[in-house]
Structures are given as C-alpha cells and as structure tokens.
Amino acid sequence: MRILYVGDDWIGSNARSLADGFRQAGHEVLVVDSTAVTLPARLSPPWLYAKAARRRAPWAVERLHTEIDSAAAAFRPDVLFAFKSVHLDQRRLLDVPAARRVHYSPDDVANPENITPEYLAHEPDWDLVVTTKRHNVAELRERGARAVAFVRSAYDPAWHHRAARRGSREFLAGFVGVCRPDRRDDLVALARKYGDRMLIRGPGWRRVPELRTTGAAVAGAVYGQRYSAVIATVTANLVLLNSGNRDTHTCRTFEVPAAGGLFVGERTDEHAELLRDEAECFLFTDTAELSEILDWCAANPERAAAIADAGHRRIVEGGHRYVDRAREILAALEARA
CATH class of the missing domain: 3.40.50.2000 (Glycogen Phosphorylase B;)
Structure with a gap:
C-alpha cells in the first residue's frame, strides 16, 4: 500500500x-x-x-x-x-x-x-x-x-541495541527521561543515597537545584544511538511511568532491554506480562523495594548482568x-x- x-x-x-x-x-x-x-x-x-x-x-x-x-x-x-x-x-x-x-x-x-x-x-x-x-x-x-x-x-533496532560503552565512568543506577513532578522527589532521594553512582538525563533535570549537591551526574536529553550508549554505562536502568498518562508500560519498557540494559521498573500487570520478575527484570512497588534492588545489584553485578541478558533476549525475540x-x-x- x-x-x-x-x-x-x-x-x-x-x-x-x-x-x-x-x-x-x-x-x-x-x-x-x-x-x-x-x-x-x-x-x-x-x-x-x-x-x-x-x-x-x-x-x-x-x-x-x-x-x-x-x-x-x-x-x-x-x-x-x-x-x-x-x-x-x-x-x-x-x-x-x-x-x-x-x-x-x-x-x-x-x-x-x-x-x-x-x-x-x-x-x-x-x-x-x-x-x-x-x-x-x-x-x-x-x-x-x-x-x-x-x-x-x-523499540527501534536502528537506535536501541547493545552498544559499546563510551567514557570510563560507570553508574549503578540511571534514568533517562523527562523531569516530571511525579518523578522528581524519588529521583532526588536516590541521587542523595547513591551520589556519583547515579545518572539522570533528560529535559528539565539540570534545573532541579536539589540535585546539584548530590554528586549525581545530571545531563540533558539523549536520543537515537546515543541513548543505547548511555544505557551501556548503567547497571540498573530505571523504567518510570507517566502518571499523567496512566501508563502501565512505556517506550522505555522495550528500549532499555533492547539496548541490553537491566530493566528495573514499576510493577504493573503489563510489565509482569512482558518480563519475568527477578529472572528477566526487576519490578518494584515503592522506593524502599527499589533501594533493595539497587543494593542487590551493587553487591551482585554479574548476576544482574545475567538478568539483563535474559531480558534482552525476551524483548528482541518477542516481536516488539x-x-x-x-x-x-x-x-x-x-x-x-
């Protein structure tokens, strides 16, 4: 047609x-x-x-x-x-x-x-x-x-795929997305806890004054293949939903694992349908559970990488x-x- x-x-x-x-x-x-x-x-x-x-x-x-x-x-x-x-x-x-x-x-x-x-x-x-x-x-x-x-x-294989890491800096946790009121407090709290092991990128985050003293790396938006290169620098990639859209999944649901990143996302029925918790991803309900997951990833980087690999296979072989x-x-x- x-x-x-x-x-x-x-x-x-x-x-x-x-x-x-x-x-x-x-x-x-x-x-x-x-x-x-x-x-x-x-x-x-x-x-x-x-x-x-x-x-x-x-x-x-x-x-x-x-x-x-x-x-x-x-x-x-x-x-x-x-x-x-x-x-x-x-x-x-x-x-x-x-x-x-x-x-x-x-x-x-x-x-x-x-x-x-x-x-x-x-x-x-x-x-x-x-x-x-x-x-x-x-x-x-x-x-x-x-x-x-x-x-x-x-996800788009042209942009979202495993990529070589650029730069020497690595992060325990990272989020790539727009600064929204429903995300701000939780990410500031995580930045205060994890300091220079935390990466936050996207529109609006550099205008958040509370982040300036945390030691977290804060930068602007990233698109295309650069997105996959950023994912490669992060152990646990946060998938946060937009409450204004009543999201139960988002583009990042597919983009993060397609790029080889470990999916750490909010617990929803759709996320649970797409990826198996603790085998192909990690799902959380609140910030306390999220912190437990990040601490586990810090202590078990090889096992975290294996879960990321399993999530990658599930998404790229799943027709998404x-x-x-x-x-x-x-x-x-x-x-x-």
Missing part, C-alpha cells in the same frame, strides 16, 4: 521509527514532517505564539497542510496515517483523498494535554484510532470512535519492533475493511 504518513521526523522520534516500520513491512511510505507544528523551535515565532495563545501558530499549520495536500495529490495514497496530529485542522486532514484514514496516539487520549476540542469533534470520522494505552480502548469507544486498536509501544507494530495496525485496519 501507499501510506501518506504525517508525523514528527526528527532523529530518535517514535513517529520516525513507526514510519520506518511501515516501510520495513513492505509498504511505500511518504513522510510529511509535522515537527514545525508539534515541536516548534524554542524562541521561534511559532513557539512564542503557541506559548502566548495556547494553540499552534496558524501560519505554521497552514504551511504544513499545504505540504500534505501537495504530497497527497502527487502520491495518491491508499492510507493517510496521522501520528498524534491533534493540532492540525482535522476537517482538512480528513478530507485528504485516501481510501482509509488512521490516527495514532502514543499518549493517554483522556489526558487534556493530548487532545484538542477540534480533534474530539472529529474523532468518530477516523476509520481507525490506535492507542498504546489499554484503558483507552473502552473510553474511545464510549466517545464514539468508529474503530479502536490497542498496540503496545515498541516498530515493524511488528506496523503490521498489527494494518491487520486491525484490514479487519475493519
């Missing part, structure tokens, strides 16, 4: 990985990059407008729609695939000539941060709405979605690549034809 794919195309983005997944599944894919609308450059006119008006800059949206329309006219797609395109003109997007139209959201579609009134008004017009949150399925149906498919998140998810999505779409 010919798939016109609207989504962010920056290196390391999940949207880019899923687009490549459709191509790897044997389909012709034309990507229209939506980054200029969804993530405008900091301090650019669209960024300033979005901060002031709390909506995307209309001229940036118009420019993107012009590109989409032009691509559709030349490409004549069978499927329009929109990756979290809630900030676009929904009617204009749905009027793009294609036999079927799919909207995909990697985030909780009940969270107001991930939807817009215009998107909600047109949600029933999509042929298929795809969510990575199992709890969203019934909610989407109740809202009037025509058809709903649940697919889990995934983006190409696998692309096939699941198209199978769901075909089932509703």
Whole structure:
C-alpha cells in the first residue's frame, strides 16, 4: 500500500521509527514532517505564539497542510496515517483523498494535554484510532470512535541495541527521561543515597537545584544511538511511568532491554506480562523495594548482568519492533475493511 504518513521526523522520534516500520513491512511510505507544528523551535515565532495563545501558530499549520495536500495529490495514497496530529485542522486532514484514514496516539487520549476540542469533534470520522494505552480502548469507544486498536509501544533496532560503552565512568543506577513532578522527589532521594553512582538525563533535570549537591551526574536529553550508549554505562536502568498518562508500560519498557540494559521498573500487570520478575527484570512497588534492588545489584553485578541478558533476549525475540507494530495496525485496519 501507499501510506501518506504525517508525523514528527526528527532523529530518535517514535513517529520516525513507526514510519520506518511501515516501510520495513513492505509498504511505500511518504513522510510529511509535522515537527514545525508539534515541536516548534524554542524562541521561534511559532513557539512564542503557541506559548502566548495556547494553540499552534496558524501560519505554521497552514504551511504544513499545504505540504500534505501537495504530497497527497502527487502520491495518491491508499492510507493517510496521522501520528498524534491533534493540532492540525482535522476537517482538512480528513478530507485528504485516501481510501482509509488512521490516527495514532502514543499518549493517554483522556489526558487534556493530548487532545484538542477540534480533534474530539472529529474523532468518530477516523476509520481507525490506535492507542498504546489499554484503558483507552473502552473510553474511545464510549466517545464514539468508529474503530479502536490497542498496540503496545515498541523499540527501534536502528537506535536501541547493545552498544559499546563510551567514557570510563560507570553508574549503578540511571534514568533517562523527562523531569516530571511525579518523578522528581524519588529521583532526588536516590541521587542523595547513591551520589556519583547515579545518572539522570533528560529535559528539565539540570534545573532541579536539589540535585546539584548530590554528586549525581545530571545531563540533558539523549536520543537515537546515543541513548543505547548511555544505557551501556548503567547497571540498573530505571523504567518510570507517566502518571499523567496512566501508563502501565512505556517506550522505555522495550528500549532499555533492547539496548541490553537491566530493566528495573514499576510493577504493573503489563510489565509482569512482558518480563519475568527477578529472572528477566526487576519490578518494584515503592522506593524502599527499589533501594533493595539497587543494593542487590551493587553487591551482585554479574548476576544482574545475567538478568539483563535474559531480558534482552525476551524483548528482541518477542516481536516488539516498530515493524511488528506496523503490521498489527494494518491487520486491525484490514479487519475493519
């Protein structure tokens, strides 16, 4: 099939990985990059407008729609695939000539941060709405979605694979992800306990003053192959969920073990389904249990490495690549034809 794919195309983005997944599944894919609308450059006119008006800059949206329309006219797609395109003109997007139209959201579609009134008004017009949150399925149906498919998140072998360690520094524990209020206190407490054996990377962490005196290594975001190189420096890689999305798994659920890291994550039913606790990963319920796990890893590095190896095999042999998810999505779409 010919798939016109609207989504962010920056290196390391999940949207880019899923687009490549459709191509790897044997389909012709034309990507229209939506980054200029969804993530405008900091301090650019669209960024300033979005901060002031709390909506995307209309001229940036118009420019993107012009590109989409032009691509559709030349490409004549069978499927329009929109990756979290809630900030676009929904009617204009749905009027793009294609036999079927799919909207995909990697985030909780009940969270107001991930939807817009215009998107909600047109949600029933999509042929298929795809969510990575199992709890969203019934909610989407109740809202009037025509058809709903649940697919889990995934990993991209192009970025998430075992990598050689860069630099001489090694860490007992590490977390790579956005600074969020529901993560801040626990990670500060861990940094105070483990000091220079702790690594924290991601947007916002360098602005947390409590971390400056802990001795922990704190740095900015890391994407693509650099992510796997960072995972290689850490014994126990923390997989923390986003309470705002009511996560029961996340991209890191697959990315950490795919990169060869030891998965140390929050205890959920989905995590327990995907990896065996104490054999392929470690699951924890509270910070006390997490500290016990980290202390055990410090005392038993070889056994921790063996568990990481088992988790790596379970994920990479389990059909959790983006190409696998692309096939699941198209199978769901075909089932509703």
